[in-house]
Amino acid sequence: MRRPLYPLLQVAITDNSGRFPHLPAQPDLDGLGRMKGLQITRAFEGVGRDARLLLTSSFIGGVSYAFYFLIMPFYLLSAGYDATWIGIANAVFGVSMTVLIIPAGLLADAFGRRRFNLIGLMVMSLGIIIMGTTPFDLTILGGSAIAGFGAALTFACSGALLAGSVENERLTTIFSYSYFLSTFASSLGSVAGWFPTILIDLLRVSRLAALQMTMVIGGVVTLLAAIPILFVHEVRSDRKGRSRFSLESRKVILKFMLVNIFVGFGAGLTIPLFPVYFWKKFAIDSGPMGTLQAISNLVAAVAFLLAPRLASRIGTVRGIVITTGASVPLLTLIPLAPNFLLSTPLFVARQAMINMNVPLIESLLMRLVHENERATASGISQLFWNLPNSFGQPVGGYMIDKIWIDAPPFSTATFYAVYTAMFWMMFRNVEDLHNQ
Numbered sequence: 261m262r263r264p265l266y267p268l269l270q271v272a273i274t275d276n277s278g279r280f281p282h283l284p285a286q287p288d289l290d291g292l293g294r295m296k297g298l299q300i301t302r303a304f305e306g307v308g309r310d311a312r313l314l315l316t317s318s319f320i321g322g323v324s325y326a327f328y329f330l331i332m333p334f335y336l337l338s339a340g341y342d343a344t345w346i347g348i349a350n351a352v353f354g355v356s357m358t359v360l361i362i363p364a365g366l367l368a369d370a371f372g373r374r375r376f377n378l379i380g381l382m383v384m385s386l387g388i389i390i391m392g393t394t395p396f397d398l399t400i401l402g403g404s405a406i407a408g409f410g411a412a413l414t415f416a417c418s419g420a421l422l423a424g425s426v427e428n429e430r431l432t433t434i435f436s437y438s439y440f441l442s443t444f445a446s447s448l449g450s451v452a453g454w455f456p457t458i459l460i461d462l463l464r465v466s467r468l469a470a471l472q473m474t475m476v477i478g479g480v481v482t483l484l485a486a487i488p489i490l491f492v493h494e495v496r497s498d499r500k501g502r503s504r505f506s507l508e509s510r511k512v513i514l515k516f517m518l519v520n521i522f523v524g525f526g527a528g529l530t531i532p533l534f535p536v537y538f539w540k541k542f543a544i545d546s547g548p549m550g551t552l553q554a555i556s557n558l559v560a561a562v563a564f565l566l567a568p569r570l571a572s573r574i575g576t577v578r579g580i581v582i583t584t585g586a587s588v589p590l591l592t593l594i595p596l597a598p599n600f601l602l603s604t605p606l607f608v609a610r611q612a613m614i615n616m617n618v619p620l621i622e623s624l625l626m627r628l629v630h631e632n633e634r635a636t637a638s639g640i641s642q643l644f645w646n647l648p649n650s651f652g653q654p655v656g657g658y659m660i661d662k663i664w665i666d667a668p669p670f671s672t673a674t675f676y677a678v679y680t681a682m683f684w685m686m687f688r689n690v691e692d693l694h695n696q
Contacts, residue, residue: 311425311434313488315441318418320485321381322442326449327478328388328407330553333535334456334546335471339395343536347657349404350532354650356408357415361642365416373417373424374494378486380413385483392475395468415642419622421494435619439564443615447557452478453550471546513637517644519682524645526675528652530591530668533660534607541665542600552604556611563616571620577687580617585680587613591673595666614676 307315336346368376387407391400419435426434455477456470465473530537538544538552570579590610597603659667 307434307437308425310492311422313492314418314422314425315434315437316488317485318422318438319441319445320481320488321414322445323449324388324478324482324485325442326446326550326553326557327452327474327481329532330450330453330535330550331456331471331474331478331546332391333533334539334549335392335395335468335475336400337536337539338468338471341395341400343533343540343657343660344654344662345657346536347533347654349400350653351650352401352404353408353411354528354646354653356405357412358408358643358647358650360409360412361416361646362640364412365420365637365640368413368417368420372494373421374489374492376413377417377421378489380410380415380417381482381486381489382410383407384410384414385479386410388479388482389476392472392479395472412642421492424494425492433568435622436564436568439615439619440561443557443561443564447554447561449481450550450554450557453546453548453553457547513640515686516641519679519686520641520644521648522682523675523679525648525652526672526679528649529656529659529675530672532649532653533656533668536657536660537665537668538600538603540660542603544600548600552607555604556608559608559612560615563612564619567616567619570616576620577684579620581680581684583613583616584676584683588673588677588680591669591676595669 332349333346336349341349364376364380384407387403387405387410389403390406391403393399422434422438452474455474456467459465459470459473460467463470535546535549538549567579570583574582587610590606590613594603594606594610597606656668656671659665659671
């Protein structure tokens with residue numbers, strides 16, 4: 261259930277000449293980088309069997325993502341919980357994932373990423389199903405914690421597995437494929453917002469029961485994402501002559517820890533709570549919200565395909581700064597919209613802008629670290645984004661309940677603006693591989 265809401269921000273240590281010692285001299289200009297229009301099928305021809313299986317799993321995971329993150333807030337609201345408590349449940353998921361994600365990366369690098377990816381999907385499925393069984397404090401918090409542990413295993417391994425299925429020169433292409441497919445799948449999965457209404461009409465059950473059923477369906481879909489992984493052949497590289505878990509990019513990762521902590525907390529104030537925000541402000545239920553998510557995910561999917569072209573033209577660092585900066589005024593305008601209909605184009609455009617840089621950042625991370633350290637590096641990156649993001653969610657929920665309903669989006673926009681400036685100041689001299 262890997263998702264572009266959690267971007268991975270990493271960069272490499274440069275040698276004395278300012279170049280990147282572990283990377284190819286040129287960026288990925290094949291595949292999507294040279295595509296005219298959206299010739300997806302033609303660019304997809306060079307992708308091997310294992311990569312296709314992993315992309316299939318990513319697609320199924322995108323559907324399950326939509327089920328969980330769309331339905332869960334409405335499920336808890338229907339069960340009588342407020343926005344603060346929903347933020348706490350999300351925080352439990354994030355903290356439990358954070359606690360395990362670095363050990364998961366280390367273990368996966370040492371003993372096999374495929375194995376731990378499979379375990380993670382099964383554990384995450386179990387946690388979601390537990391949450392959907394009965395809306396009690398114990399089952400909600402316990403299920404969130406279990407799902408978080410499973411997510412840690414999956415998130416630490418999936419990117420590294422995918423990176424290992426292609427040559428370094430095609431990393432941007434393969435990650436753009438992955439995010440395109442998972443986001444397109446999220447659009448399909450967002451129709452789950454209408455499932456409760458359909459189940460109520462067909463089965464004559466209560467709204468709460470219909471939401472519970474939808475949660476359980478989401479857990480089953482998560483488990484289905486494990487099926488393609490069963491057939492993946494993982495190539496294990498030799499670690500001779502290397503310290504078992506040493507990271508060569510330690511100093512630069514410290515810089516990214518700072519920006520990740522900042523932007524992760526800011527995002528947590530609003531982004532996971534948008535369903536609650538629209539429910540409270542405009543009385544929008546899961547069906548219309550699901551439709552909005554579907555549209556925004558379709559637009560974001562196209563944005564993912566355009567990301568390599570953007571990087572080849574202006575560079576990765578500039579691409580990240582421009583797209584993130586463009587999302588700030590869009591987010592600021594959402595709470596100023598007088599109704600839900602006028603807020604929707606702002607929501608869709610913001611989603612596209614902020615998510616366009618995700619495949620660029622992740623491909624950069626996978627390219628900049630040694631292949632034996634990819635899962636570990638991914639875990640560290642996730643840690644310093646997810647933990648502050650988890651703490652931001654109950655704060656955002658409290659703002660909605662007790663302070664001012666529009667305080668979270670305005671606050672998040674401020675964090676994003678400062679983050680954009682921080683990122684540029686820290687990394688403006690670390691130019692894209694396109695210019696190396």
